[in-house]
Structures are given as structure tokens and as C-alpha cells.
Amino acid sequence: MNESVVLDGVVKTHGPIVAVDHVSLSIQSGEFFSILGPSGSGKTTVLRLIAGLDRPDQGEIVIQQRIVTSDSPHERPVNMVFQHYALFPHMSVFDNVAFGLKMRGERPSNIQKAVGHMLALVRLQGKEKRLPGQLSGGEQQRVALARALVNRPVVLLLDEPLAALDQQLRQEMQGELKRLQREVKATFICVTHQQDEALMLSDRVAVMHGGKLLQVGTPQEIYEQPVSSTVARFIGLSNLLSGTITRFEDGLCWVEHEGLSPVVVKCPPQGPSQGAVTVMIRPERLHVSAEVSVNGYDNTLPAVVNQCVFNGNEVLYHVRLRNEAIWMARVPITEAQGCPLTVGQPVFLQWSAHEGLALPTHPAPL
Amino acid sequence: MSSAFPVKLSLLSAGIFLGLFFLVPLLLIFGVSLASRGMYGGLAWIATSENYQRLLDPLVGTIFLRSFLFAGLTTMVCAAVGFPLAYCMARASRQWQLLLLILVMIPFWTNFLVRTYAWVLIFRADGILNTLLMRLGLLEEPLSMLFTDVSVFVGLVYGYLPFMVLPLVVAIERISPQLEEAAFDLYASMGAMFRHVLLPLSKPGFIAGGVLVFIPSLGAFITPYLLGGGQKMMLGTLIQQEFLVSRDWPFGSALSFGLMGTVLLLWFLLGRTSYGRDSS
Numbered sequence: 001m002n003e004s005v006v007l008d009g010v011v012k013t014h015g016p017i018v019a020v021d022h023v024s025l026s027i028q029s030g031e032f033f034s035i036l037g038p039s040g041s042g043k044t045t046v047l048r049l050i051a052g053l054d055r056p057d058q059g060e061i062v063i064q065q066r067i068v069t070s071d072s073p074h075e076r077p078v079n080m081v082f083q084h085y086a087l088f089p090h091m092s093v094f095d096n097v098a099f100g101l102k103m104r105g106e107r108p109s110n111i112q113k114a115v116g117h118m119l120a121l122v123r124l125q126g127k128e129k130r131l132p133g134q135l136s137g138g139e140q141q142r143v144a145l146a147r148a149l150v151n152r153p154v155v156l157l158l159d160e161p162l163a164a165l166d167q168q169l170r171q172e173m174q175g176e177l178k179r180l181q182r183e184v185k186a187t188f189i190c191v192t193h194q195q196d197e198a199l200m201l202s203d204r205v206a207v208m209h210g211g212k213l214l215q216v217g218t219p220q221e222i223y224e225q226p227v228s229s230t231v232a233r234f235i236g237l238s239n240l241l242s243g244t245i246t247r248f249e250d251g252l253c254w255v256e257h258e259g260l261s262p263v264v265v266k267c268p269p270q271g272p273s274q275g276a277v278t279v280m281i282r283p284e285r286l287h288v289s290a291e292v293s294v295n296g297y298d299n300t301l302p303a304v305v306n307q308c309v310f311n312g313n314e315v316l317y318h319v320r321l322r323n324e325a326i327w328m329a330r331v332p333i334t335e336a337q338g339c340p341l342t343v344g345q346p347v348f349l350q351w352s353a354h355e356g357l358a359l360p361t362h363p364a365p366l
Numbered sequence: 367m368s369s370a371f372p373v374k375l376s377l378l379s380a381g382i383f384l385g386l387f388f389l390v391p392l393l394l395i396f397g398v399s400l401a402s403r404g405m406y407g408g409l410a411w412i413a414t415s416e417n418y419q420r421l422l423d424p425l426v427g428t429i430f431l432r433s434f435l436f437a438g439l440t441t442m443v444c445a446a447v448g449f450p451l452a453y454c455m456a457r458a459s460r461q462w463q464l465l466l467l468i469l470v471m472i473p474f475w476t477n478f479l480v481r482t483y484a485w486v487l488i489f490r491a492d493g494i495l496n497t498l499l500m501r502l503g504l505l506e507e508p509l510s511m512l513f514t515d516v517s518v519f520v521g522l523v524y525g526y527l528p529f530m531v532l533p534l535v536v537a538i539e540r541i542s543p544q545l546e547e548a549a550f551d552l553y554a555s556m557g558a559m560f561r562h563v564l565l566p567l568s569k570p571g572f573i574a575g576g577v578l579v580f581i582p583s584l585g586a587f588i589t590p591y592l593l594g595g596g597q598k599m600m601l602g603t604l605i606q607q608e609f610l611v612s613r614d615w616p617f618g619s620a621l622s623f624g625l626m627g628t629v630l631l632l633w634f635l636l637g638r639t640s641y642g643r644d645s646s
Contacts, residue, residue, distance in 0.1 A: 053547050074553040086544040090566050099562070100552035147552070 003062070004029035004187040005050060005155055010059035012045050019045040020056070021211035027189060027204075029064075029154070032181055034190045034198035036234070037208035043191045044083075046208070047157050050189065051080045064154055074103075079148035080157040084164060085140050087132040093119070093143050094128040100151040118150040121183065122176075138169045142176075149184055156181075158190040162197060174201055195235050199223065207231050225268060229278040229359050239286070239327040241279045242361060248273045252353050255279050259323035263299045265356030277358040285355040286329040288317055288347050297350035303327065304346055308339035315339055319347060399619035407613030417620035426604075426621070430628070433601040436515075437584040440522040444530040444579045445572060447523070452534035452571070453564075457543065467535075470528050482521060482592045489517045489593065513595035521589040526582060530575035537571025538564070581629060601625055 005027040012020040019042045027033045035043040048054040049061060052073035061069045068076050079100065087096050094115055101111045119125055122142040132140055141161065148156055161177065162170045178201060181188050192198050198205045199219040206216045207230075215227045226232040229240050243257035245267070253267040255277060265279050287293065292300055306326060307318040315338075317329045329349060341347055399417055404410040420426065455466045473481060488494045489512040496508040511517055541564065549559040583589075587602030594600070599607075601621065608618030 051551060053551070073547075073550045074555070078551075080548070080551045082544050082548055084542070084544065086542060086548040088545060088548070088563060099549070099554075103549075103553040103555075103558055151552070 002029055002065075003027065004031065004064065005189065006060075006062040007046070007049070008060045008062070010046075010049060010056045010061065012042075012049060012054060012056050014045075018211050020049065022059070023208075023211075023213050024059075025206060025213065025216065027155075027187060029187050030185055032178070032188045032190070032201055032203045034192055034202040034205045035208055036192055036195060036198040036205055038193055038234070041208040042211040043193075043208045044159055047080070047159055047189065047191045050076075050155070051078055051157050052076050053080075077154040078157055079151050079153040079155075081144045081148050081159065081161055083159040085132075085144040087140060087143055087147070089132055092129050092131060093124065093135070096132065096143055097146045097150050099147065104151070114150055115146075118146045121149075121180065122146045137165050138173065141165065141173060145177075145180065149180065149186070152184075153186055155187045155189060156184075158188060160192055161190060162192070162194070170197070177201060199235070207234060209234070225357070226280065226359065229280065229361065232278075232280045232359060237283045237328055237330075239281045239283060241325065243277060243279060245274050245277055245358065253277070253358050255358060257323065260301060260321065263301070263356065264353045265299075265358050266354050267358045276361045278361050279356055280359055281327075281351055281356040283316065283328040283330040285351055286327070287350040288319070288329045288331060288341065289350070290341060290345065290347055292348050293350055295350075296352070298353040299349075299351050299356070301349045302346065303349050305341050305343050308341065308343060310338055317341065317347075319349065321349075395619045395622060398615050399623050401616045403614050403616050409615055414616075417616045418624070420617055421620060421624045429599045429601060429604050430624075432598065433584055434628075436519065436522060436590075436600065437580050437586075439519065440526060440583045441530075441576050441580045443519075443523050444527050445575065448527055448530035448534055448575065449568070452531045453538055455531070455535045456538035456541075470531055473528070478525065479588055479592075482525070482588050485517070485521050485524065485593055486512060489520075512593065513597055515594075515598065518590050518594040518598075518600075521593040522583045522586060525586070525589055526579040529578035529582070533574035533578065534568060534571035537568045537574075541567045577633075584629065585625060 003026050005025070007023055007025040010020055010023045011018070021042070023042075023046060025046075035046055037043040045054060049056050050063070052068065052071055052075070056069065059069075060067055063076060063078065088099065091099070097115045097118060098111050101114060106114070115128075116125075119128065122145055124139065124142050124146065127135065127139065132143065135143065141164075145161075158177075162173050165173060174197065177188070177190075190198070190201065199222075202219055204217060205219055205222050207214045207222060209230050215222060215231050217225075222231065222235055226235060226238075229238075232238040232240065241255075241257055241260070241263075243255040243263075245253045246256050246262065247254040248267060251267055251269065252264055253273065254262050254264050256262045257279075263279060265281075267273060267277075287295075287297060301321060303319040303321050305317055306320045309316040309318070312333075314333055315331045317331065317339075319327050319329060321327060327349065398409065400413050400415070402410040402412040402414050402416070451466075451470075455463055455470075458466060486493075490496070491508040491510060491512070493512070495511060496505065499505040500508065545563055545567070546559055549563045554562065585602045585605075586600065587606050590598070590600040590603050591606070594603075605618050605621050605625075608614045608621060
């Protein structure tokens with residue numbers, strides 16, 4: 001597969017703030033790539049740099065083997081779907097979608113055909129004459145997609161595409177986005193702060209924080225092998241515990257914590273083998289019971305049930321460890337039972353060594 | 367409804383105020399416009415339509431035409447000069463915006479008459495502009511700039527520019543900068559973005575500003591009088607002359623109503639075009 005977009009050591013500052021700090025990325029063509037991060041992490045700036053709406057202070061941007069670092073937005077084979085869609089309020093749906101083609105000087109007959117085809121693709125036939133203000137949020141979103149995609153961009157940039165939609169519409173549009181991407185075969189680069197969105201939609205995810213790229217990988221890699229506690233904290237629920245490695249052997253390490261008995265977890269080969277670490281265990285990997293199970297778990301920590309949240313198909317226990325840390329444990333509901341363990345009840349948390357992961361407390365920058 | 371009473375009350379007070387100080391004088395003037403001129407410049411209450419017939423005099427027509435031309439040109443130049451300024455103000459940071467707003471407002475703290483006199487000092491034969499141009503060796507002898515169409519025109523644009531800028535700032539501020547970026551992302555050049563996005567979306571500002579500039583400059587009196595020397599008549603100066611110099615109140619009143627009627631007619635016609643319609 002060839003590279004669609006490459007960022008090489010890109011830096012962008014806004015006054016004293018470093019919005020994007022030496023980011024290098026390579027996005028394959030046809031990929032659905034998400035940039036995930038909290039607000040202010042610089043993810044939108046990365047998108048704007050690719051679109052050409054901002055210019056980097058340092059570094060190069062390559063799109064389709066061509067250096068575009070100093071090219072204007074209209075010289076780049078990319079189009080953007082803006083966060084609040086930025087539809088032209090005084091133009092009809094048709095004119096909005098036709099705008100890019102008109103600006104490029106396409107013939108009216110071609111425009112007519114291309115816009116009609118694109119509106120059919122996003123299922124907006126019959127609404128050509130409406131003004132954006134007369135459309136629902138979901139429909140506006142589709143117009144924004146059609147307006148960008150009708151230009152047949154090599155790369156489609158999406159800035160928080162689903163943030164303005166309500167929960168049900170969001171799920172619908174997620175499927176819609178995947179379908180559209182398959183049909184137009186363009187590279188989609190999507191910026192979002194919704195981790196579930198990024199995990200569900202993307203072929204690969206980049207996690208950003210404070211202008212820096214923390215990790216790039218498939219959703220599964222990011223979820224199961226986060227490179228740092230920051231990434232772990234951002235993707236899914238995670239239980240974290242900081243401590244010190246006392247022993248390292250065969251990819252496993254023994255970690256000591258203040259106020260708790262030592263635990264043994266996986267130490268990935270590229271991860272830390274000594275010193276301060278953060279231990280991470282996902283809530284669904286914990287076994288919670290009133291009595292110590294003899295099923296060969298490597299770790300056992302005593303705790304007290306603090307809260308029990310019933311979610312329909314699972315129960316989420318909030319438990320308090322001896323060191324006052326609150327952990328979460330996810331237990332699927334197998335039989336008709338609400339919260340079998342009651343609040344205030346002493347319980348044992350158990351897990352095998354390979355279910356936990358030792359993460360560097362101070363990760364090396366990517 | 368609990369709010370019904372105060373609303374009615376405030377409507378009533380506004381109604382009384384406008385009725386007393388706006389409608390009654392207007393009706394008085396209308397009455398005067400139908401009266402005759404007395405022997406010694408007084409009023410003779412003899413009903414006549416003669417004053418309105420005199421409006422059809424070609425001389426009056428020329429003055430009407432010149433006034434409309436000046437007002438129209440003033441409005442257009444104010445729009446052309448005002449838009450870039452308004453755009454900068456609308457897109458500036460909060461502090462800059464405040465500063466620019468104060469700068470635009472500062473002239474209002476001084477009397478308009480005094481400010482117009484300042485232009486006399488600039489345009490005079492021994493004025494600032496002529497002196498400067500001669501010192502620079504660009505002129506051999508002073509150019510007569512005062513009492514020309516140009517000096518009147520400059521004075522009008524100067525006087526009414528803020529009334530164009532302020533509504534435009536409000537209109538442009540409501541246009542999301544993202545729309546401009548979207549246009550650029552969709553291959554628009556600077557000019558195309560301006561034509562297809564900024565200009566149509568600033569329309570409410572242009573209309574409000576246009577009305578605020580066009581109507582006062584149509585009836586402007588001080589500027590054509592001081593900077594035009596009263597040589598080339600404009601409607602404002604003509605009306606002033608009828609009332610105060612010729613002491614022909616009935617004809618002056620008829621001129622005022624003719625002016626008002628023409629403006630209302632234009633306003634009505636503008637409303638029928640698509641430009642006026644979808645902006646309301």
C-alpha cells in the first residue's frame with residue numbers, strides 16, 4: 001500500500017503555545033485514520049495543517065508523494081468536513097454541494113450530474129432546493145459530506161464529524177461514514193475526542209496529548225497495549241496503580257505499591273524493566289468475588305464494594321482498595337441478578353499476570 | 367399574561383412621544399405645503415397645489431437628480447471603503463476591536479459643523495492640502511479644491527462613513543470565519559470567496575448601512591453648503607434656502623414632502639426586488 005499523507009517533524013505554534021510538537025505520521029491510502037485526543041491536544045491543528053488552512057512552522061507535509069507544505073488549500077487534493085459543517089447558509093443544498101465544482105470551472109452539465117450522484121449517495125435526493133437552515137442536524141452533516149466528497153478528494157478530512165449529533169444519529173452516521181468510505185475509496189482522516197467513535201470507525205488510531213503524538217496503532221493495539229498510562233486513561237476504562245518494579249523475569253515483572261501486596265503483570269519487551277511504573281488492568285479482566293478463588297489467578301487484592309452500577313447487560317463495580325484507590329470491575333450478567341455483591345461488602349479482586357500490563361510512568365516521546 | 371401591561375404601556379408612551387414630536391410637526395408641514403405664500407414671506411392659508419406643481423420645474427428636477435446622484439455615489443463609496451474597515455474590525459481580537467470602534471466613534475464627540483469646517487481648512491486655497499502639495503513641488507499655484515463637487519463629495523463620504531461601517535461590522539461578525547475557510551477549501555480564490563460568501567452574507571449590513579448613508583446624504587445641508595459654497599444646489603440647501611432666505615415656507619414644505627415621497631417610493635421598489643426581499 002502506498003502512503004497517502006505523510007507528516008514529517010511538523011511543528012506549529014500559536015503564540016507561546018506549541019499546538020503541534022514534532023509530529024511525524026504516515027497515513028496509508030484508503031485508510032480510515034482517526035486522531036484521538038482531548039480538546040487542546042492539537043488534533044484539529046494537525047487536520048488544518050493537512051488541509052492547508054494553517055502552515056507549519058517546521059516540518060514537511062506530503063500528500064500523494066508531493067510536498068504540499070507551502071501549497072494553498074485549493075492546491076491540495078483534500079477536502080474538509082468542518083466541525084459545525086460550515087454550510088453556506090444562503091445557498092441551497094444543491095449550490096452548497098456544487099460550490100467546489102463551480103470554483104474549479106466544471107461544465108454545468110457535469111456539475112448537475114456529479115451533484116445528483118453525490119446527493120443520492122448520501123441519501124438526500126429531493127432536498128436539493130432546501131436551505132441548510134431547513135435541514136436536520138443529520139441532513140446537514142450529509143450535505144457537508146457530499147460537498148466535500150463531490151470533488152473526489154484523495155483525502156477527506158473530518159473535524160469532529162459526529163460531535164453535534166445526538167446519540168442515536170451518531171450511531172447511524174458512524175455506519176454511514178464507513179459505507180461512504182468504502183464507496184468512494186478515499187483516505188479518511190477523522191479528528192475526534194470520542195474514543196468509542198475512533199475505535200469503531202478506524203483502521204488505525206493516533207492518540208495525541210499536549211501537541212505530541214503518543215501512540216499510533218490499530219484500535220486493538222491501542223486498547224490492549226497502550227504505551228503509557230495517558231493513552232490507557234484516554235481509551236476505555238482502566239485501573240491504574242503506580243509502583244516500582246522489584247523483579248523482572250520472562251516478560252513478567254513484580255511491582256510493589258505502597259499499602260498493597262505486590263502484583264505480577266506483563267512487562268512488554270519495549271516497555272520498562274525497572275524503576276517506577278504504572279500498572280494497568282482493564283475492568284473486564286478483573287475477577288471479583290466474595291471469596292478467594294483457587295482458579296490459579298496470580299494476583300489477589302482485597303477491596304470493598306463502593307458502588308454497583310447496573311448497565312443492563314453488565315454490572316460495573318466501583319471498589320475501594322486498601323490504599324483508598326477506586327478501581328472498576330466489569331462483570332457480565334449471566335443470570336437474572338442485579339448486583340450480587342452489595343455495597344460495603346469485602347471482596348477480592350483477582351487476575352492472571354498476563355491480564356495486567358506495566359506501563360512506563362514517563363514514556364519516551366514517539 | 368403578566369408582561370402584557372408593561373408592553374402596552376411602553377408602546378403607549380412611545381406612541382405619544384412620536385405622535386407629539388414627529389407626527390404633528392409632519393402634519394403641520396404637510397398643511398403648510400398646501401398653503402400659499404403670503405405677501406411678506408408669511409403664510410396665507412389659501413389651499414393650493416401650486417407648490418407641488420413647482421416640483422416639476424426642470425430646475426428643481428436637476429437639483430433632485432444631482433442630490434440623488436451624490437447620495438448614491440456617497441453610499442457606494444462608503445460601502446466600498448467601509449467594507450474592508452468593517453471586515454478588519456469584525457475579525458479583530460476583542461481589544462483591537464474596541465480600539466477601532468472607539469476610533470470610529472471619536473469624530474462623533476465633536477460637532478458635525480466644526481468637523482465640516484475643518485475640511486474647509488484643508489481644502490482652502492491657502493489650506494493644508496494646497497500648502498503641502500506646493501511645498502512638495504507638485505503644484506505651481508493653489509488648486510481650487512473648495513466649493514467643487516469633489517469637496518462636497520469628500521465631505522459627504524467623511525460624514526456618513528461610520529453609519530456604513532457600524533452595521534457592516536455587526537453583519538460580518540455574524541459570519542463564521544469557518545465559512546471563509548470552507549470556501550477556500552472548496553477551491554475558491556480570494557475574490558470568489560468574497561463574491562460568493564462574504565458579500566451575500568453581509569447583505570443585511572449593506573442594506574442597513576445604505577439606508578443610514580443614503581437618506582441623510584440626500585437631505586444633507588451643512589456639507590453642500592460649507593464645502594460646496596451653496597453654488598451647486600442640493601436638495602438640503604434648496605429647502606434651507608426656501609425656508610430661511612426666500613421665506614417661501616409652502617414651497618420648502620412641498621420640496622420636503624417630494625423628497626420624502628421619492629425616498630419612500632425607492633424603498634418600496636427596492637423591497638420588490640429579490641435583493642430587498644430575502645434580506646428581511
